[in-house]
Amino acid sequence: LLQLYAPLNFLGSIYSSIRNALVDLEHMFGLLEETVEVADPAHPLPIAARLHDAAPVSVAFRDVHFGYRPDREILHGVSFSAAPGTLVAIVGPTGAGKSTISRLLFRFYDVWSGHVMIDGHDVRAYRQADLRAAIGVVPQDTVLFNDTIGYNIAYGRLGATQEEIEHAARLAQVHDFIVSLPDGYGTRVGERGLKLSGGEKQRVAIARTILKDPRLLILDEATSALDTHTEREIQSALRAVSAERTTVVIAHRLSTVVDADEILVLADGRVQERGRHADLVAKGGLYAAMWAAQDAGMDDSAQTVPEKLPV
């Protein structure tokens, strides 16, 4: 029996290796399925990438239901629209689904039901590469390449001239800083070069986005408080990039929210309130409570939106 057991044991271990391999394959197919899910259409619609070549885009969410995992819906029927050239700010507590909305605009995932529309068509009608070329994002935290500061801006549109790069840097309020560096635009930055402050990095990201000139801009505002001077510089740089451009802001700062054409108050994956700042304050609901909570003692628009809604 023992003689029999050894080979059986051996076979057993082979069996379990094969089974593990199959599980791995299943995972792989799972991943493949996910990739297939966001596949390009057979006959994609063209979409202009740069504002230079076309009007700003229109954006709309129509009754969007979405979750990352089948057992947990995150957005429960979100609808809103942004007319070309307008600015929509999304505010709400942490985990409300704000970043999820921006990921769906990029079509990193497909919705469960409803539509994410750009230029009047579902994002599934476009090639992903074209869609992503038409959208620019200024993230909370910019990662710089280990290269020159000039290259880090030029990356927004490879092939741009030095003149265009400097024009973008001026608009982003970072040109004067760059020329004050020992090697100017040739100064190496990143992990192995000059370390830039958060505010400087963000202005480099803004210059990069100005150069990219996307038709849709997504701003993911930093939660961390900046000093008033840096805050002002960033705000004016952001105005330069969002002017005339359809913009969706994941807002943490009231200065952006106050001027928004529409504010969406998102909580638990639902738009609880919407409207302009003054109307929402007058309404006396959730937004008004948020505003009042941080308005106390506020003498500067650089105040951040509280992450927790007062009840």
Ligand code: ATP
């Ligand atoms: P914050 O203000 O903290 O950035 P948010 O409003 O942007 O929050 P989202 O990042 O959109 O919130 O997340 C919404 C919900 O989805 C959260 O509960 C989060 O845990 C979940 N979630 C986000 N990304 C994933 C993911 N890749 N896989 C699974 N769940 C996720």
